[in-house]
Every structure is written in structure tokens, then in C-alpha cells.
Amino acid sequence: MVTLAEVAQHAGVSASTVSYVLSGKRSISTTTRLRVEESIRELGYHPNAGARALASSRSNIIALMIPLRTDMYVPVMMEIAIAVATTARTHGYDILLLTGEEGPDAVRRVTGSGLADAMILMDVELDDERLPLLRGTDQPSVLIGLPSDTTGLTCVDLDFRATGALCVEHLAKLGHRDIAVIGEAPAVYERHTGFAERTLDGLRSRARELELRLLHRPCEGGYDAMAATLARVFDERPDTTGFVVQNESAVEPLLALLRQQGRAVPEDVSVVAVCPEQVAVQASVRLTSVAVPAQEMGRRAVEQLIAKLDGQGSDEVVLLAPELTVRASSGPAPVRS
Amino acid sequence: MVTLAEVAQHAGVSASTVSYVLSGKRSISTTTRLRVEESIRELGYHPNAGARALASSRSNIIALMIPLRTDMYVPVMMEIAIAVATTARTHGYDILLLTGEEGPDAVRRVTGSGLADAMILMDVELDDERLPLLRGTDQPSVLIGLPSDTTGLTCVDLDFRATGALCVEHLAKLGHRDIAVIGEAPAVYERHTGFAERTLDGLRSRARELELRLLHRPCEGGYDAMAATLARVFDERPDTTGFVVQNESAVEPLLALLRQQGRAVPEDVSVVAVCPEQVAVQASVRLTSVAVPAQEMGRRAVEQLIAKLDGQGSDEVVLLAPELTVRASSGPAPVRS
DNA sequence: ACGGTCTGTCGAAGCGCTTCGACGGACTAT
DNA sequence: ATAGTCCGTCGAAGCGCTTCGACAGACCGT
Incomplete structure (x- = not known):
């Protein structure tokens, strides 16, 4: 050497x-x-990286904690991770990949050893056990996601509350009065994942304001689960004409099942999805959707972090405004019979 | 500290x-x-990680180069990455995430700076420009994927050639004589991605041996692309009764289109997919498939690497044997009219 | 009782870099 | 002309760890 x-x-x-x-x-x-x-x-x-780190106490490495589970949003996570990695490189930083497996210990290890200068946490739960640790250290960090208490933390996320509201508004404007929400898998709610609950919150409160009926059903991905969920939905609310789907792997099953039942999209029922663009345009019906801006989130997270590392950052919550793109899956509510 | x-x-x-x-x-x-x-x-x-690295010239970090593009197999990549990360941790190593963006320079940078002790490369092309660099350094490395010349390299991959053969055999045994292969996007072939070409190779040679007719069509994901491809297939080979699909995002469109054309699966046509288990069981028809053992690949790659780092490894190509699981999408070929 | 062999511990020399203070020289201001 | 400044460079200290050789003391066989 x-x-x-x-x-x-x-x-x-x-x-x-x-x-x-x-x-x-x-x-x-x-x-x-x-x-x-x-x-x-x-x-x-x-x-030599080691010598440099030792002498300067700066490793030029950012740790990225990704969730271990792969029960949701895998492509989104991947997209974020890649955006984080490439953005970090343009600022001279490398990415250390940590899985959620180690949990809080990983935070201690990385902070304690000076392995990384800062960290980005994905898949933050509302009351995440890693948060106290982050608050108690002077190592800069940024969360992708939004916990319930954000004091002393920097967060970047899509404004899921607004996303929910936006979906409801869109359907309301088209005249739909009975809306069903096909949510993430039950496990996602059980572990109090912020984005799922916040979306639901936005959906509910806007629905209340607009005096719509809203039925929320968590749903595992796949056909069988979707079939069961759909049956229950129409059983409870036969007048349902609007669907909001927040589970990538339920989108296609839903469309197929509706078709199979002779319900045309968007003539009989409208579907709005919260999903990556790619899913929306590749589906069998081009979906009206709110995109999850994965790239943007990754990029922003890194930029916030770099600012903090340079001593300019503040503890700030960045909520990206959702954008609804109208495609072929939503239209005016059918006239009531 | x-x-x-x-x-x-x-x-x-x-x-x-x-x-x-x-x-x-x-x-x-x-x-x-x-x-x-x-x-x-x-x-x-x-x-302190830096001090340790400096004094011992061992960083206890493994670099993982993932492809930048997200035009294929994203969930598989993610699964591999996570398996790599968790396996590495059990051996006391952390993972440095590199995107393909930097290309060969990343290899130089990492080797030169001692940032990582070893590297794992994903998405290797048949004639990858990073390979000469790897051969020219004494830093251990493992490829996930198989280039055309493997001398001096350690590789881990699914045996895609055998995978192709296995799919053909399965269909042949069921009496299908005309088989269509729905492949990856054209771009994947153009850049000579090993696994795509090797699968095709396995399909073709086994088809020749068994005297089947085989038609291969690359296909972008999504409905529109699949619809166009399917039309051409039945146009050229109206007697096609067997499909082999090697593109996750073409699976569901294919099933929907077949259904729409009144072709029942598996009564009229059989479908065999090369895809992750999850896709196979969540599809609208439970798919007969060869799974891509992503976890296993990630784990094996790390283990090979650790062995090399401990001075026990050899330059060896590990090809995992494919396993075909029969599910509901394949059955006996219909009797010729 | 004596050399020989282990075992457990210590001191010191780096690993390759950053960074602080120092310093000669050229330049400016008086 | 003289002191004060600034610029460009150097030497040396030290970052926190690993590792080598040394060395007491315990233990063995004879």
C-alpha cells in the first residue's frame, strides 16, 4: 500500500x-x-480509511438501518436505500448497512465505536425503542418515517396524513359516499408503524369532515387474503364504490377480483392506490395513485444529515407533500339504483 | 469516548x-x-473502529456492490442484501453498501483505502469490467452471479442452466410440445446478464434434446408489454401450451391476459415461473415455479468470503441446485384438436 | 536445588493520518 | 528602514489500538 x-x-x-x-x-x-x-x-x-478515521475522528460513513422484515414495501425500501447510497457518495460518504436485527444494540455499537459519523433509520415505529438512544447521543441522525414524539429528532417522510386526506377528497369529489380502505397487513398496524396509522388517520378525519362512510380493513397481500377481505367489505357495506389501497401486493388481486365479480373499474367502483409509480402504471388498470417518493425521501434524508454534520442542520420534520395522479382507475360514482 | x-x-x-x-x-x-x-x-x-483498523489492518467490513438499476428482481436483490448483512454480522462483519454507479472505481477505492477487507459483487455481467481488477488484487471477493470466465474467482449462484432445463423437462413430461419463454426485459439481455442468458441456454438445449419447439421473447414488465408479446407468441406459434416466465412483473399480466382470452390455466396452458416463492404463492393462480434461493445465495456468499479471509477458501464456483415446486399452474397438455 | 518450560502480564513500538504551533520569507504599512 | 502581516511549508505530537518481545513467577522433572 x-x-x-x-x-x-x-x-x-x-x-x-x-x-x-x-x-x-x-x-x-x-x-x-x-x-x-x-x-x-x-x-x-x-x-487509508482507518488512519484517517483515527486521526480525524471522522469516518465519512453514514449508517443506514433498514428493517429486517420484508413483509411490506420492499421495492420502496430498496429505492430509498439506493438513493441514500448515491446521494451520500456525492457528498463523500459511504453507507454502512445495518439490519434491524440487532435493534438498539446496533445504535450503541455504531455510536460507541465511531464506525459511522451519523445514522439514518428507516421503518421507524411510533414509539421506537431506538429513539431514546438517539436523543441521548450527540451523533447526528435522521429518521425516515415519523414517530409519535419528534422532539429532538430530524425526520423525513411523506405526509401520509395528507395522503389519506387526498385520497378521500378525490373520491368524494367524484361522488363516492362509501369508501373501503384496504390496508397493510395486520402485523404492520400491530407494531404501530407510523405511516400506516397516519394514513388511516388522514383518511378517517377527512372522511368525517366530508361525511363519508369509511371502512378500514387490514389485508395481507395475495389473492386469497384479498378475496376474503373483499367479501367481508361488500358484505358489510354493499354500497361501497370507492377503494383506497395501501398495500402493493393487494392491488392486483383486488383488480382481478373486482373484474371477476363483474364490477368494472372505474365505471362501477373506483380504486385509488398509495404505491410506487411503477406499480401504478404497470397494473392491469392504470391506477389513480399517490406515489411514495422514495428517491426524494432518501435524498432529503442524506442532505439533512450532511447539513447536521456540517453544523448547520436543525431538528426539523420534513413532510413531503403528496401528489395524486389521476389515471384510469377512478371516475364518477355510479348513480344509485 | x-x-x-x-x-x-x-x-x-x-x-x-x-x-x-x-x-x-x-x-x-x-x-x-x-x-x-x-x-x-x-x-x-x-x-474504536478506526484505531482497530489502523493497528490491525483489518476493518471487519465487507463491501457489497449492488446494481444501481432497478429494472429487475428488486425483491430478490433486497433479500440477498439482507441475508448478506445478517450473516456477516454473525461473523463479526459489517456491510458497506456500494452502488454500481461508481463502477470499477469503487473497487479501486475500497481496496486502496482498506475500507473493507473483502467484497461481494452482485449482478455480475458475463464480461464484467470489474473482474480484471478483482483478479489483480489480493483482496478476497465473491461474486453472486456467474461471469463467462471464472478463473481465479469465487462465485455463488443458482444453477440457471439447470433451472431452464428443469422447467422444460417439467412441461415436456406433461406432454407440452410448444413452449414459449417470456424472458426478462431486452435490456437485460443486451447487457449480457449471466443468469438470463444461462437460463435461456438451459431451456434451449434441453428443448432440443427433448425435441420441443421453443420460442423465446424478451418482455418488459407490465400489462401492455405482456399483451403485445403474448399476441406475437400466439401469432407465431398458435399451438403453444406451455409458458416459462422469467420476469416477475410479467407473471400477473400473463395470467390475467390468458384468463381474458378464455385460456384456462392449467387446463389449456401451463405456466412455470422462475421467481421468489412469495410471488409464486401470491399470484392469482398458485404457480408451479423454480424459486430463486436469495437468502441461501447471500448466506453462502458471505460464508465463502469468511473462509477466504481466514485463509481456508478456494476459488470455487458454487452452483445451487434448482428445485421445482409443482403448484396449480401446470398440468397435462390438452389433447390436440 | 536447578535449569527448563509454561503461563500470564507488561511496556513499547508502531499503524498512517491530521493538526497545531512554529518559522522563514515576501509583502505591506508606517 | 522597521515592525507587523500573511502565506506556504515543515516537524512533531498524538489519535486508540494491536502485537512483539521480555519477563516475573509457578511448576515440572531429575
Whole structure:
């Protein structure tokens, strides 16, 4: 391995000079700088990460904790993770991938060992056990998701409350009065995942304001689960004409089942989904949907974090405004018979 | 931050003793060991990663390069990544997430800086530009996927050739003579992704041996693309009764379209998919499928790598044997009219 | 009782980098 | 001309750990 000292010798300067050329923390004359840079290139020098971290107590690594479970939103997580990684690189940071498995211990380990300079947490629960740890450390962090108590925390998320409201509004405007919500798997609600509850909250309160009837049913993905759920929905509320779906893997089953039952979309029933764009446009009916802006979320999270690392950040909650795109799956409510 | 020296002082021993307690590289009397461990716990000591890396030239980090593109197999990638991360942790390693974006430079950077001790590469192309670099370094690496020339490389992958063969055999045994292959998106073939070409290879050669007619069509995901592809298939080969699908996002569209055309599955046509279990069981017809053993691949890759790091590994290609699970989407070929 | 062998512990020398203070020289202001 | 400034560079200290050689003391065989 080529070392700083070797570069220095090769360029005929001292080691500290090379270091300053690299960091730009002191002014260096153009001639020396060029000479040093030439030596670096010639020798193929790469600074040793460990030594750097030790001397500067900065690892230039951001830890990203992703949930272990894969029961939901996998493509979204992946998209966020990739956006985080690429954005971080443009700022000179690398990403350390932590799974939720270790739980709070991972936070301790990473903070304690100086492995990472900061962390991003995904899939935050409303009352997440990692939060006290984050508040108790001076290591910057950003959450993707929104816990119930955000004091002292920086969060980035889609405004799911507004998302729910938006879906209801859209259907209301089209004249639908009975709306069914096909939610995430029951487990998601049981563990109090913020986004699921907040969406529901937005749906409910807006429905109340607009005097709509709203029926919420959690639903595992897949056909069988969807079939059972759908049967119960029409059993309880035969007049249901509007659906809001917040479970990617229930979207296609729902469409197929409706078709099978002879209910046309959007003539008889309208469907609004909360899902990635790709799912919305690739479905058998192009779906009216609110997109989850995964890329944007990842990017923003990193930017917030970098700002904090540079001492400029504040503890701030960034809620991205939802956007509803009207496609072929929603239309005017049928006239009541 | 608590340091080794502080722990040593607190326990009344020298720093090196603490270090040996931690590493177990020299024998330590039980009494001292317990005392040191107690101090560690009491002070909440975590070894500094940078210092450790510098002194030992071992970072205990494995780099994982995932592809940037998300045009295929996202859930599979995610599953592999998570399996890699959790397996690595059980061996005391962390995962550094690299996206394909940087390309070969990422390899240089990581090897050069000692950021990671080893690397795992996903989404390897048949003639990948990163391979010469890997061969030219003494940093251990494992590929998930199979390039055309594997000399000097360790690879882990599903045996896609056998997978292709297995699918054909299954359909042949059921009496199907005309088989259509719905492949990955054209782009996947254009960049010579190993698994796609090898599957095709297996399909073709086994079909030839069994004297079946095989028609291969690449296909983007989604309904519209699938509809176009399907039309062309039946146009060219009206007697097609067997389908092999190797594109998750074409599965559901295919089933819906067949249904729509009045072709019953499995009475009129049989469908075999190469996809994750979850997709197979959640589809509208429970699919006969060959599963992509993502977890297993991730786990094996890490284990190979750890073996190499411990100096026991060899350059070996591990091909996991495919397993076909018969479900509801395949059955005897209809009697020719 | 004596050298020889273990066992458990310590001290010290780095690992490769950053960073602080120092310092010569060129320049400005008086 | 002289003191004060600034610029560009250097030397040295030290970041927290690992690891090697050394060395007391316990234990063995003879």
C-alpha cells in the first residue's frame, strides 16, 4: 500500500503538505499542489480509511438501518436505500448497512465505536425503542418515517396524513359516499408503524369532515387474503364504490377480483392506490395513485444529515407533500339504483 | 469516548492485557479476564473502529456492490442484501453498501483505502469490467452471479442452466410440445446478464434434446408489454401450451391476459415461473415455479468470503441446485384438436 | 536445588493520518 | 528602514489500538 509519506517523498515535500493538499484546509501554492497531485496519481495513492478515521475522528460513513422484515414495501425500501447510497457518495460518504436485527444494540455499537459519523433509520415505529438512544447521543441522525414524539429528532417522510386526506377528497369529489380502505397487513398496524396509522388517520378525519362512510380493513397481500377481505367489505357495506389501497401486493388481486365479480373499474367502483409509480402504471388498470417518493425521501434524508454534520442542520420534520395522479382507475360514482 | 487505556486503568491492568482479553489471542487468567470484562461493561466501552483498523489492518467490513438499476428482481436483490448483512454480522462483519454507479472505481477505492477487507459483487455481467481488477488484487471477493470466465474467482449462484432445463423437462413430461419463454426485459439481455442468458441456454438445449419447439421473447414488465408479446407468441406459434416466465412483473399480466382470452390455466396452458416463492404463492393462480434461493445465495456468499479471509477458501464456483415446486399452474397438455 | 518450560502480564513500538504551533520569507504599512 | 502581516511549508505530537518481545513467577522433572 502506498502511504502519505511515500507520496510526500516522491513529491519532495513533507507529509503534512500532502495532507493539506488533500484536505484543502490550508492554502498551498499552485506549483506544489500540482506536483503533489501528480505524485498521487502516479503512485496510485489512496488514503487509508482507518488512519484517517483515527486521526480525524471522522469516518465519512453514514449508517443506514433498514428493517429486517420484508413483509411490506420492499421495492420502496430498496429505492430509498439506493438513493441514500448515491446521494451520500456525492457528498463523500459511504453507507454502512445495518439490519434491524440487532435493534438498539446496533445504535450503541455504531455510536460507541465511531464506525459511522451519523445514522439514518428507516421503518421507524411510533414509539421506537431506538429513539431514546438517539436523543441521548450527540451523533447526528435522521429518521425516515415519523414517530409519535419528534422532539429532538430530524425526520423525513411523506405526509401520509395528507395522503389519506387526498385520497378521500378525490373520491368524494367524484361522488363516492362509501369508501373501503384496504390496508397493510395486520402485523404492520400491530407494531404501530407510523405511516400506516397516519394514513388511516388522514383518511378517517377527512372522511368525517366530508361525511363519508369509511371502512378500514387490514389485508395481507395475495389473492386469497384479498378475496376474503373483499367479501367481508361488500358484505358489510354493499354500497361501497370507492377503494383506497395501501398495500402493493393487494392491488392486483383486488383488480382481478373486482373484474371477476363483474364490477368494472372505474365505471362501477373506483380504486385509488398509495404505491410506487411503477406499480401504478404497470397494473392491469392504470391506477389513480399517490406515489411514495422514495428517491426524494432518501435524498432529503442524506442532505439533512450532511447539513447536521456540517453544523448547520436543525431538528426539523420534513413532510413531503403528496401528489395524486389521476389515471384510469377512478371516475364518477355510479348513480344509485 | 471510553478508551482501552481507561478500561485498563479501571481494571488495574495494562492496555495490552485488555486487548488480549478482547481478542483472545493470548491466554489470560480467569480472574483478570472477568475483572476486565466487568470494567468494560461498567464503563460501556466500545473499541474504536478506526484505531482497530489502523493497528490491525483489518476493518471487519465487507463491501457489497449492488446494481444501481432497478429494472429487475428488486425483491430478490433486497433479500440477498439482507441475508448478506445478517450473516456477516454473525461473523463479526459489517456491510458497506456500494452502488454500481461508481463502477470499477469503487473497487479501486475500497481496496486502496482498506475500507473493507473483502467484497461481494452482485449482478455480475458475463464480461464484467470489474473482474480484471478483482483478479489483480489480493483482496478476497465473491461474486453472486456467474461471469463467462471464472478463473481465479469465487462465485455463488443458482444453477440457471439447470433451472431452464428443469422447467422444460417439467412441461415436456406433461406432454407440452410448444413452449414459449417470456424472458426478462431486452435490456437485460443486451447487457449480457449471466443468469438470463444461462437460463435461456438451459431451456434451449434441453428443448432440443427433448425435441420441443421453443420460442423465446424478451418482455418488459407490465400489462401492455405482456399483451403485445403474448399476441406475437400466439401469432407465431398458435399451438403453444406451455409458458416459462422469467420476469416477475410479467407473471400477473400473463395470467390475467390468458384468463381474458378464455385460456384456462392449467387446463389449456401451463405456466412455470422462475421467481421468489412469495410471488409464486401470491399470484392469482398458485404457480408451479423454480424459486430463486436469495437468502441461501447471500448466506453462502458471505460464508465463502469468511473462509477466504481466514485463509481456508478456494476459488470455487458454487452452483445451487434448482428445485421445482409443482403448484396449480401446470398440468397435462390438452389433447390436440 | 536447578535449569527448563509454561503461563500470564507488561511496556513499547508502531499503524498512517491530521493538526497545531512554529518559522522563514515576501509583502505591506508606517 | 522597521515592525507587523500573511502565506506556504515543515516537524512533531498524538489519535486508540494491536502485537512483539521480555519477563516475573509457578511448576515440572531429575
